[in-house]
Amino acid sequence: MQTPTLAEAAASPSAASAPSSHSGRPGPGPAPDLAAAGEDRFVPERGSRASMGRWLTAVVLTAVAVAILASAVLIETFARAHAERRAVQSLRQVGMDFRDALDRGMAQQFKEVRVLAQLDTFRGGSPADMRRALDQIQIGFDHFAWLGVTDTQGKVLAAAGGLLDGVNVSQRPWFQGAQRGPFVGDVHAAVLLERLLPRQSDPWRFVDFALPLMDNNGQPRGVFGAHLSWSWARQIKSELIDSTMASHQADALILARDGSVILGPANMEGKKMALPDDPSSALRRQMVEGNEYFAVTVPTQGYGSYPGLGWTVMVRQPVSIALEDYYRLRRQIFYTALILLALAVPLCWWQARRLAQPLKQLSRAIARRQHLTDEALPQVGGYREAAVLSHALTELARRQAQQEASLAQLHASLEERVRSRTLALEDAMQRQEASERRLRTIADNLPVLISYIDAEQRLRFLNATFRTWLGTEPEAAIGKTLLETIGPVLYEQRLPALKGALAGVRQRFETRSESNGVMRDLLTEYVPDLRADGTVAGVYTLSTDVTAFKQVERELDQLSRVDPLTGLPNRRQFDQRLSEALARARRSGNMLALMFMDLDHFKQVNDTLGHAAGDVVLQTFAARVRAAVRETDVLCRLAGDEFVLIVENLKTPTEAGALAQKLLGAVEAPLEVMGADVHLSTSIGVACTTADSESDVAFLARADDALYAAKASGRGCWHMAPPAAAASTETPWG
Template sequence: MPVYTPTLKARIAIITTVLAAVFGTGIVLTALYDAHRDLHDALQVQQDSVVKLTASQLDTAMSDRIVLLSHQAAQLSGLLAQAHGAQAAAVRERALDTLSAAIPVPAAFNALLVADMQGNIVSNRGTGADVGDRSYFREAARSLAPVVSPPIRSRTNGQMGVMVAVPVLAPNQTFVGLVGGWLDLSSANFLIEILHNRLGTTGYYCLVSAGPKPVYIRHPDPAQARQPALAVADTCGEDDSPAPLEFLTPARPVIARYLMSSTGWELVALLPAREAYAPLHQMQQRFLGMAGVAMAAVALLIWLAVRRQLAPLARLHKVVQASANDLSAFERLPTRQQRDEIGDLTRAFIKLMRDVRERRQALDRSERRLRAVTDTLPSLLAFIDTDERYVFNNQAYERVFGLKPEELRGRHVREILGEARYARVQPFMQRALAGTAVTFETEDSDPEYHCMESSLRPEWSADGSEVVGVHIHVQDITQRKLETQRLARMSRTDHLTQLMNRSAFEGQLHAAMVRSREHGTLMALLYLDMDRFKAVNDIHGHAAGDQLLQTFAQRVRRCVRERDTVARLGGDEFAVVLEDMTQPAAARRVAQAILQAMDEPFDFEGVSADVDVSIGVALYNGGPALDRELMRLADVLLYRAKGAGRGRYEIGPPELAGELSPQ
């Protein structure tokens, strides 16, 4: 599956747009963050002001009620001091009547009560109870100061409420009782009325009592009444933790707190984040929408600007691609270019392609001249690459292989030469591809003998670091080879008898002795000397002597095997080398056959000559002896035979011959 790669214009536009989007987003986020912070600060200030005002109202109302109770407590001090014995209940009743006449119910309190110093109370609700164990009673008796209780349950009607208690003191400042006002949290009173005021649409107040274990005095959720609250930084039970991106998706409510001076209670005002930051959220949506539209417009403008600016580069790109097949494609570019980097690049490209075209034309002319020269040569000329594929061939390949040069180009050497020929030349090609110049010959006898000389010369890269191909030069040297072989044979052959001459014989003897040593086989060297040859030569002339030598050579040749060596050493001296003998008797048989062959007279030009031969037979079985020592032994044996009467042979050495009797 092809991988899509964006064009340069697209990449530049994308990168520019992304960078603009990153910076724009940063600016937008910074602006939104600042807007959120400013709005939060403004809301906090507003909430602080509201809660302070409300707390002041509560303080004022509570202080007014404490003042009323304190004034009545001073007037009732003498009366309550008489609340002893049987008169105690009547005294409390008279005190309650006085209190009820002075303080309006339920305008100031929901209920009033009077308690003697033992905690026995009487209430305007017509019921009595003992409150001596109540914390507010004990605190008022101890501190001799007004006390506001936390939410408690009434022992007269079971309702939740708050008791405002003021101690009644005798002239000597001793505690004789207290007067109290009951604020029922389920009935209408100033606490309920003030705390029923809403903050916005969804905001609300909660009131937390003082002391080490504060509870909710007032909470919009009735189930939270008298539930434990936080002594510090209470949040009315709401989650006050910020969101990960609080300035984008605010979740933290705006909370303001104020401590009432009259009671020590803490008034908490809470405005939920949804309502508090609703204007900011709407502004964010509009702002983000406008930013998105602006970003799209910027991206489009960037694309159009980049496209316009890179139009010359796009045109140059098309021309560069077309130049792979058309070296004149650069002529389609405008003659006048912009004075910028793209214009400089275009001018440099035009100059480069004009130079390349001229060089290509010069190269084509040079190649045509080279081909014209190489095609006239009979030799095979070629160039192969490192994959052993033809890059160049001259016309001679068509004459040899029947394929035109263009048909050979790109084909593998193995495919053209065939497996057998390729196997012979492949090692040499590997050496050439490794960087070594190689020259070698190949011979073939199918259908007739011919010999080819091949020269392989590696071509190196411009920096000389690696071989990039091999030049091949193959020429037919069959005639030269045949002439060389003929001259070699002439240099090794006696021209009169067509036998080997001394030089060739010595080489054959040395090779035969080497083979005998390597394989441990038995061989023999026979030295032959014609008897009475000089007389025939002197009487009948040199022509007759030459004919005698030729006939003698023919008779000797018939007495040995085809693979045995027969040579004329000079004059009337001959030599025979016998190899691969199993027994010394084989040498004896050959020597005897030569003697018998010479028993018949030699007839030529009406002349009959009787010529004998003496033979020295030297045996060799791979010992340390050198070839000159074996020749000396054969020569000694020859003259021993001559001395013993001629027309016979002598064989040695005794340890190999097995017997010394001459024949």
């Protein structure tokens, strides 16, 4: 039986209700004929000619298809991600197990070598004893292809099996590395031992261990070296993971620091492979000879005292093997989706016809009416929404006129309100922008650094002074933390004050630091920005450059402590230096000497040659005395031609006397000033003390008294003041 089309099904009720020409009954009247004629004359626009049933069928079928396909895609995506995650986890676990076994094994070999190097035989035994010990050790440690001991010059004193006895290995990296401490060398081919060791299927390759040897007196004895056969690593790989790898058609490789394969399939050893920037990344894909692989890399980490050699373990598996279960599931999902979509087609078509039938009845009734305000529409069956629609259409016409008038009035009112609010907002924004420009101009032209730091210590405002002081545009620093902007040195200077300000306490402090190549003294204030609830939102900062003021202070302090003519410490600095020297003498117990000097007949120089010549004489005298004493001795000018010398760390007064005699000779060298020969000589009063109880005033007074005694003795000599405890006893003087 042929299934009718949607158009035929829609036309069947009209055909059934049409009067039969053979029934003999009267027709239904002219109204149905007019309606039918109206329907026949109406032709929908292009794009709207399909019936609602067809549209519903198409929409529902499309929705079902989209839902099935979306579910299939989601399941497929999840399944693939799950399969990749399982593959990565499996490969990573194998890689980590292999990595851990490799690190622990290397650490164990390194530990064995360290223990062997501590044996007394190698620290003080003869070469024959060392040879016997090495032969016995190699029996129990057959994974070491070579064991040997060298002297400090690199000559092999003894080796297991006599291999390389007497050979100089000073140029080998393991010997040179052991000169700086325990050494572990990366995998390398045999250089000297390739022809001496038994032949094997693979070339000999070693990992070098070397430790410096010390004799029983702690003196360098030589180097203990061991070459670990790299077949040891292949054995670990075979015992630990090869069986697992074979069942999954996967393989494991060990890559050196430069990416070269040092352990893996024979056709790949020695080749270089690209290492990822982050060796611990989750997954990599590789194409090898047209086959795609999943590859997981695990960097070695070392273990215990073994530092590691930067190796990377790579475990890889063909993608087709790793995702085999996923590919099987994808095929099942595809076939299931096709079956569900085929079942949905007839079901959607039937449901669409059932939903469209009441709407068709309602549309025919509306087509027969002239106005929506006519009598109520007939009730249609099927579902509640159709009856509600007919009632709503009747009420629509009545309310439409009222709503249109109301909407017109409301529209006019809203337009006026929007216009006035827009003008007010634009005016407010203009005023705010002008105010911000004025404030920014003021802040940028102030000779201070103004900024705002929020509670996370990020800069939110900076004036133009920031560019001048730090050489960085303020816009580039906005949003960065204070530490990122000014660096750790300047940040540590300000951190205590910043913490205090963020705690709500106003801070004021001075700092001296260098930025942008300029050293500045800054006076800074941190003002907390307090919220209404008392918490701190941030900190306002104001930094003023007070470098000029501080420089003046330092220069004034320097002028107050230094004699401007001679550059020597003046009386003020002398008092401080003498007190400090006495304190040091009390602590050390050494003797301290004080020499009070003045120039003999200095007044005659001023009177005959003038004060300018006197200044030259004073400068020359100061220079000669400073040249004759130690750098640690302090020469000060008290006033006029009076000088004082502080001499520390003496053992006996005799040393002070010898220095005084030396100064007499140094000062008496000929001097020509302004074309005239001037004979310089000085009188020196010497006082010595251990500073046990004597004050600095009493000490200086004794030296002054000794100076007067020297002058009384005829000038041009020195005199030793009696000790403070025996003022009546005098020592010989020059």
